[in-house]
Structure formats: structure tokens, C-alpha cells
Amino acid sequence: MDISKVPENTRKKKSRSIKQGRKWSKIISYLLLIILSVVFLFPFLWLVFTAVKPEREVLTFPPRMFPSVWKWSNYPEVFKLIDFGQYYLNSIFVSLIGVFGTVLSSTLVAFGFARLKGAGHGIWFALLLATMMLPSQVTMIPVYLIYSKLKLVNTFVPLTLGAFFGSAYYIFLQRQFFLTIPKSLEESARLDGANTFQIFAKIMLPLSVPSVITVALLTFMGFWNDFMNPLIYLNDQSKYTLALGIMQLQGSHVVAWGPLMAASVMVIVPVIITFFVGQKYFIQGIATTGSKE
Amino acid sequence: MKKSFGLKLASLAMLSLGLVAALAGCGSGSSKGGTTEKKEDVTLRIYTWNQDPSGAKREQAIFDEFTKDTGIKVKQVVAPWDKYVDKFMTMASSNTLPDLTWIQTASFATIQKKGLLMDLDSYVKKNIDTDKFLPSALKIGQIDGKQWALPRDMSAQQLSINTDMLKEAGLSMPKNDWTMDEFLDYAKKLTKVENGKTTVFGIDNFYLSPLLLAYSGNNITNPAGTKITIDQKNDVAGVQFASDLVNKYHVSPTSAQAQGISNMFVAEKSAMAICGPWDWQNISENAKFNWDVIPMPTVNSSSVQPQAGLPIGVTSQTKHKKEALQFLKWLSAGRGQKLQMKGVGSVPVLKSQVNDVTKTEFAPKNASSLVDILEHSKMWIAAAYTEDYAEIQTKANNEVSNIILKNLDAKTDLKKLAKSLRSEYNLK
Incomplete structure (x- = not known):
């Protein structure tokens, strides 16, 4: 149909109704997003408010969202009950070493799988992916025995050393990202006289910032929230990480709900900050690791 | 391109690996179980869990007193209650178990059968005056009549009761030797219904074990764990009573009515609840009403x-x-008893000290009834020390919950349950 033959007012009506349709679809989208945000934020807000409730109000029925008395002392109480500061430092230390080790090893190995074609290249990669199918519970005892024989139990080594030997999931993620980088860049660098390691360090890595940050973020969260490894490897309370340390607030007979919630708020703050800082790269990293040149 | 970048990266990697290696060095000296080489400088390790948030610190203060008495250092290895056995088994696999261990009763038989505990029978006979202990105390550490552990404390489950609600209902405090019929009468009178909805229940969830013990003196099995007893006449009556409290008399909540409240008693949603001395501090600090304790009805x-x-x-x-035996004796039959009562409120296992529990900070008025039970009543820890018992208990608890939830006929259902348990675990 020739649009010029449509009367002016009909066209205006149509464009108005399209605009209105868009407006309504936006309103509905935002409304849905707001409702979903509230649903997802509710447990977090409950945690934040419970962290400042007196103990008896945690148990009150019917439950109340806001405390009648704001008990800020739950926060200092955490430091009195457990060595929270020490656990915080331990967690930061373990997480940073873990992130560094994972990023370093995973990017190196991923580069190899993405760009270097050696004998049995495909088989090795399949074998690597197969290790993802192995539940950690299966290897827990044998790995524990190795660290025990090496007299490394009750040190941070069992928690961090594995990070320097790569992780199948992160290697896969990183490899997929490397595959999206045009080979022509690599060839140009080679013509300029760059060797393989220089291509990795000067070309591939700087171009892979989103995926590197994605790996770093996911690793950080993994190390920060890890409970099982500190549980089995650490014996001295002074070496506990946060995930294990705050469990002390949950006794077999008595639970200090207020301080436990306050400690939980303090534990998740770095995770939230890290996620917000790296959010842009994180989404970019995840979104682009599926595409290929 | 500058070649130095690769070198820098490689150096950084070496540096971090070096750092990890250094960490190993700084950790292993004092760690690996804390077993030290010098004879005169022994450090014992004891495996514990946290009973309350500051529990580990207070326990350590008690252990430090042992160090003052003997010069032997004591270090705690603390694990969360629900991961306690996992860590224990992992340490056992690498031969790095601590010297002493607190024992969860559900896993006692398992760790003993695996040979992870020292036989204390001859040590106790030679070195400990067993007459000093309360009548049932030593049984807590016995399997098949042999001593594998010594008790650090002993207590009994009782009922906590909201005495303000009692007054309001015009009731007096029940007698210590009250019966189950009297209990039911109290529970009915203490239950409040407003506009067809129950606002206060007479009793929070009445656990299966104390009910079975009251009705038959058994639990799901006999004390030796060799015979399934839950389908016997008195046990069936006990389970039927548990169901009737919820479905017939409406004095105890269904799980839906409990609405996930972790402590209905403190929240003033139930007038009575099962409690032990370990709850006294929590109730005292958080209840806005007067309360007391009363023994389980018979x-x-x-x-x-x-x-x-x-x-x-x-x-x-x-x-x-x-040194480990010396420490154990100190904890169970020595100065540790008094210190543990003062420090963490544990009830002493020694006849000479048990009365002191009535003078502790959070003891309710009728705490003496607990002492009376410990001194004179027939008691059982309500868990047979067999490897399968924890599993049997879980299955039975699930079935009993089902009976209560669906208001099923207890006799028929328990017969089926007992039959399947007997064939699965090869029991009488």
C-alpha cells in the first residue's frame, strides 16, 4: 500500500497508537522489573533489617520487617564474639591469591587451546572438559591425603595452590573468548617479530579484559564463599576464613541471630562492591564468549 | 615489542608461587595437628563444636586452666555441629585426628566400630572412682558395656512452662511427678483460641523420643538397639498420643501452624516446650515473661x-x-567439672557437685527438679549406640511426621514401618 494515499489524520492516529503502545509496553516492562526486583531484594532487605533487631524481635510473631529498637550494637558484638577482623583478612588474602592464580593459569592454558595446535589437541581439550563432570566430593579425600602427606594441612596452601593449575570451566570460558579475536591481529604481530608469549601478553590479554574480569569475579566469589575447603583443611581458629568463621555464631544450642545477620551483611559487602565494579565487563564477557570469528 | 613484559609476568608467577610456598612454611610449624616434638612441651588437641556463639572462647578459658594445673597446653579444633563428623572422618583418613574428641551420640557407634577411639575400660577401672558419678552418667560413654568415653556433663530434657500464662489460666505449677493425663489437661487449658484461630498452643512440638520413653521406656528400638519396638502396644499409644495432641485436642501445632517460628515458647506462641539446661540462658535473656521448668510427665x-x-x-x-588421659580425667572427674559448670553452664556428672547447678546464673526456680531426676530417675539417652541407629531414627521420625500430618492410624502404619525396618537392618 502506498503510504502517501493514507489520509493524514489516519497516519497521525496510527503513529499515536504505536507511540502509546510503546509507552504501555515500557510501563509494563518497568512494572514487572520493579516487582521482580522487590521479590529478589526482599531477602536481602530482611537480612539488613534483622542485623539491627534485638534478639527477641527476630523471634517475634507475626514477623516484623523493621525493628522497634535499632540495635546497631549487633555489629560490634560480632567482633566481640568471634575474631571477625582476622577472618576477614584471611578471606581477603586467600581470595586474592586464588584470583591471581586462576586468572594466570586459566588464561595461559586457554590461549594454548585456542591458538596452538599440538598433537592430540582435541583429545586434551575433551579430557579437560571431562574433569568438569567429576564432583569435588570424589576427589576430596585423595587430595586431602596428598596435602596431609606434604604436611600442608592447616595452612592456606591447600586452599590456593590448586588455583595455579587452572580450572576447566574458566579455561573453557577464556578459550571461547580468545576464539573471537581475529587471527589477523596475531599474524600482524608475528610479522612484527613478536613471539608466541608476546602475542599472548601484548595482544590477546589486553583484548580479553571483559572475559578476564569475568573469570576474576567468578573466582573471587568462589573463594570468598568457599566453606568446604577451609572446613577440612584449617584447624586453628586464627586461620579460619569468613565462611567458616561466622558459623561459630550458630551454636548447636544457641544461635546469635542478630550478630549472625550483621556478620552476613559485612561478608556480602565486598561481593556486592566487586560485582558492581565489574558488572559492565562481566555481562560483556559472558555475552561474547559464545561467538566465534 | 619489548621482551621484558613476558619476563615480568613470569617473575610475578614465580613470586606468587614462592609466596604460597612461604605460607606453607609459616603454617606447618605450629599446625599439623599441634603434635610437638619436645617431650616436655606437649600440646594436646581436642576436637569440639560450638554450643553457643561464644562457646569456643569460654571452653578455651577452661582448657587454659588445665595448662595452669599441669603445664600441658591444649588447643581446640572447632567445627560446626552439622559438619562435625565430615571433618572428623577426613582427619581420620590422614591419621591426623586430635588427641581427644567430643562425641555426637548419633555417630558414637560408627567411630568406635572404625577403631578411632581408645578403649578406656581398664584405665577407668584402675584410675577413676566410678562411685563418684551420678547413676546413669558413665553409661553415656559405654558401648556393649565397655567404656569408650567419659561424660563431660549430664542432664535431662524437661518442659519449660510459661508461669504468667499459668496464672492467667488460674492454674498452679504442676507437681514434679505429674502424669500424662494431667499434662493433657494443662495443655488444653493453656491453649488459647480467638475467632476460631489458635493464638497460643498448650505445647510446642512434643518430640518423639521423650514421648516413647514416657510410654514404654524404649525408643524406636530397645536400648541395645537389637530389637525394633516402635510397633509394640505402649509405643503405638505414644505415637497416637502425639498425633492426638495435634489432630484431636488441637493443643500442639501442625508444621503449617508453627509457621517456621524457631522458638514458639519464647515468641509466646506456646505455653510449654521441651527444653534442657542448654536453653536456660537463651530463654532467660529473650523471654519477656516469667517461666520455670517441670519434669516430663510419666x-x-x-x-x-x-x-x-x-x-x-x-x-x-x-x-x-x-597426657590425653590425664586431661580427660581432669575434665570428667576433676577440677574441670566445676570450671565447666561455671564457665559454660554444663551440669556436673559428679554426685558431690550436681546440686550446684541450681545456683547458676540462669537456673529457673524449679532447677532442683532436674537434680532430682539426675540423682534418682531411670534414664536413657534415647539413642541406641549402633551404626544404623541414626538412619533408623530418621526413617521412623519421617513416618511418625506422616502419621501426624495425615492423621493416619498409628497402629497400622507403625506395623508396616517396623516390618520394613526389621528386614532392612536385620533386627528382631
């Missing part, structure tokens, strides 16, 4: 009081047997 002459206690064992992997 049904007949077979009734047995539900016992609780904490066994401590010496592990078979200890390298300091003599």
Missing part, C-alpha cells in the same frame, strides 16, 4: 526420663596417650 511404671550428655573420648591416633 505414663506408667515403665516411664524413663530422657537423658542428655556429652561424651568425650581419646582418639586411637593420639601420640600423647598419657
Whole structure:
């Protein structure tokens, strides 16, 4: 149909109704997003408010969202009950070493799988992916025995050393990202006289910032929230990480709900900050690791 | 391109690996189980869990007193209650178990059968005056009549009761030797219904074990764990009573009515609840009402009081047997008893000290009734020390919950349950 033959007012009506349709679809989208945000934020807000409730109000029925008395002392109480500061430092230390080790090893190995074609290249990669199918519970005892024989139990080594030997999931993620980088860049660098390691360090890595940050973020969260490894490897309370340390607030007979919630708020703050800082790269990293040149 | 970048990266990697190696160095000196080489400088390790948030610190203060008495250092290895056995088994696999261990009763038989505990029988006979202990105390640490652990404390489950609600209902405090019929009468009178909705229940969830003990003196099995008893006449009556409290008399909540409240008693949603001395501090600090304790009601002459206690064992992997036994004796039969009562409110296992529990900070008025039970009543810890018992208990608890939830006929259902348990675990 020739649009010029449509009367002016009909066209205006149509464009108005399209605009209105868009407006309504936006309103509905935002409304849905707001409702979903509230649903997802509710447990977090409950945690934040419970962290400042007196103990008896945690148990009150019917439950109340806001405390009648704001008990800020739950926060200092955490430091009195457990060595929270020490656990915080331990967690930061373990997480940073873990992130560094994972990023370093995973990017190196991923580069190899993405760009270097050696004998049995495909088989090795399949074998690597197969290790993802192995539940950690299966290897827990044998790995524990190795660290025990090496007299490394009750040190941070069992928690961090594995990070320097790569992780199948992160290697896969990183490899997929490397595959999206045009080979022509690599060839140009080679013509300029760059060797393989220089291509990795000067070309591939700087171009892979989103995926590197994605790996770093996911690793950080993994190390920060890890409970099982500190549980089995650490014996001295002074070496506990946060995930294990705050469990002390949950006794077999008595639970200090207020301080436990306050400690939980303090534990998740770095995770939230890290996620917000790296959010842009994180989404970019995840979104682009599926595409290929 | 500059070649130095690759070198820098490689150096950084070496540096971080070096750092990890250095960490190993700084950790291993004092760690690896804390077993030290010098004879005169023994450090014992004891495996514990946190009973309350500041529990580990207070326990350590008690252990430090042992160091003052003997010069032997004591270090705690603390694990969360629900991961306690996992860590224990992992340490056992690498021969790095601590010298002593608190024992969860559900896993006692398992760790003993695996040979992870030292046999204390001859040590106890030679070195400990067993007459000093309360009548049932030593049984907490016995399997098949042999001593594998010594009790650190002993207590009994009782009922906590909201005395303000009692007054409001015009009721007096029940007598210590009250019966199950009297209990039911109280529970009915204390239940409040407003506009067809129950606002206060007479009793929070009445656990299966104390009910079975009251009705038959058994639990799901006999004390030896060799015979399934839950389908016997008195046990069936006990389970039927549990169901009737919810479905017939409406004095106890269904799980839906409990609405996930962790402590209905403190929240003033139930007038009575099962409690032990370990709850006294929590109730005292958080309840906005007056309260007291009363022994479990009895049904007949077979009734047995539900016992609780904490066994401590010496592990078979200890390298300091003599010192570990010395510490165990100190904790169970020595100065540790008084210090543990003062420091963490544990009830002493020694006849000479048990009365002191009535003078502790959070003791309710009728705390003496607890002492009376510990001194004179027939008691059982309500868990047979067999490897399968924890599993049997879980299955039975699930089935009983089902009976209560669906208001099923207890007799028919328990017969089926008992039959399947007998064939699965090869029991009588």
C-alpha cells in the first residue's frame, strides 16, 4: 500500500497508537522489573533489617520487617564474639591469591587451546572438559591425603595452590573468548617479530579484559564463599576464613541471630562492591564468549 | 615489542608461587595437628563444636586452666555441629585426628566400630572412682558395656512452662511427678483460641523420643538397639498420643501452624516446650515473661526420663596417650567439672557437685527438679549406640511426621514401618 494515499489524520492516529503502545509496553516492562526486583531484594532487605533487631524481635510473631529498637550494637558484638577482623583478612588474602592464580593459569592454558595446535589437541581439550563432570566430593579425600602427606594441612596452601593449575570451566570460558579475536591481529604481530608469549601478553590479554574480569569475579566469589575447603583443611581458629568463621555464631544450642545477620551483611559487602565494579565487563564477557570469528 | 613484559609476568608467577610456598612454611610449624616434638612441651588437641556463639572462647578459658594445673597446653579444633563428623572422618583418613574428641551420640557407634577411639575400660577401672558419678552418667560413654568415653556433663530434657500464662489460666505449677493425663489437661487449658484461630498452643512440638520413653521406656528400638519396638502396644499409644495432641485436642501445632517460628515458647506462641539446661540462658535473656521448668510427665511404671550428655573420648591416633588421659580425667572427674559448670553452664556428672547447678546464673526456680531426676530417675539417652541407629531414627521420625500430618492410624502404619525396618537392618 502506498503510504502517501493514507489520509493524514489516519497516519497521525496510527503513529499515536504505536507511540502509546510503546509507552504501555515500557510501563509494563518497568512494572514487572520493579516487582521482580522487590521479590529478589526482599531477602536481602530482611537480612539488613534483622542485623539491627534485638534478639527477641527476630523471634517475634507475626514477623516484623523493621525493628522497634535499632540495635546497631549487633555489629560490634560480632567482633566481640568471634575474631571477625582476622577472618576477614584471611578471606581477603586467600581470595586474592586464588584470583591471581586462576586468572594466570586459566588464561595461559586457554590461549594454548585456542591458538596452538599440538598433537592430540582435541583429545586434551575433551579430557579437560571431562574433569568438569567429576564432583569435588570424589576427589576430596585423595587430595586431602596428598596435602596431609606434604604436611600442608592447616595452612592456606591447600586452599590456593590448586588455583595455579587452572580450572576447566574458566579455561573453557577464556578459550571461547580468545576464539573471537581475529587471527589477523596475531599474524600482524608475528610479522612484527613478536613471539608466541608476546602475542599472548601484548595482544590477546589486553583484548580479553571483559572475559578476564569475568573469570576474576567468578573466582573471587568462589573463594570468598568457599566453606568446604577451609572446613577440612584449617584447624586453628586464627586461620579460619569468613565462611567458616561466622558459623561459630550458630551454636548447636544457641544461635546469635542478630550478630549472625550483621556478620552476613559485612561478608556480602565486598561481593556486592566487586560485582558492581565489574558488572559492565562481566555481562560483556559472558555475552561474547559464545561467538566465534 | 619489548621482551621484558613476558619476563615480568613470569617473575610475578614465580613470586606468587614462592609466596604460597612461604605460607606453607609459616603454617606447618605450629599446625599439623599441634603434635610437638619436645617431650616436655606437649600440646594436646581436642576436637569440639560450638554450643553457643561464644562457646569456643569460654571452653578455651577452661582448657587454659588445665595448662595452669599441669603445664600441658591444649588447643581446640572447632567445627560446626552439622559438619562435625565430615571433618572428623577426613582427619581420620590422614591419621591426623586430635588427641581427644567430643562425641555426637548419633555417630558414637560408627567411630568406635572404625577403631578411632581408645578403649578406656581398664584405665577407668584402675584410675577413676566410678562411685563418684551420678547413676546413669558413665553409661553415656559405654558401648556393649565397655567404656569408650567419659561424660563431660549430664542432664535431662524437661518442659519449660510459661508461669504468667499459668496464672492467667488460674492454674498452679504442676507437681514434679505429674502424669500424662494431667499434662493433657494443662495443655488444653493453656491453649488459647480467638475467632476460631489458635493464638497460643498448650505445647510446642512434643518430640518423639521423650514421648516413647514416657510410654514404654524404649525408643524406636530397645536400648541395645537389637530389637525394633516402635510397633509394640505402649509405643503405638505414644505415637497416637502425639498425633492426638495435634489432630484431636488441637493443643500442639501442625508444621503449617508453627509457621517456621524457631522458638514458639519464647515468641509466646506456646505455653510449654521441651527444653534442657542448654536453653536456660537463651530463654532467660529473650523471654519477656516469667517461666520455670517441670519434669516430663510419666505414663506408667515403665516411664524413663530422657537423658542428655556429652561424651568425650581419646582418639586411637593420639601420640600423647598419657597426657590425653590425664586431661580427660581432669575434665570428667576433676577440677574441670566445676570450671565447666561455671564457665559454660554444663551440669556436673559428679554426685558431690550436681546440686550446684541450681545456683547458676540462669537456673529457673524449679532447677532442683532436674537434680532430682539426675540423682534418682531411670534414664536413657534415647539413642541406641549402633551404626544404623541414626538412619533408623530418621526413617521412623519421617513416618511418625506422616502419621501426624495425615492423621493416619498409628497402629497400622507403625506395623508396616517396623516390618520394613526389621528386614532392612536385620533386627528382631
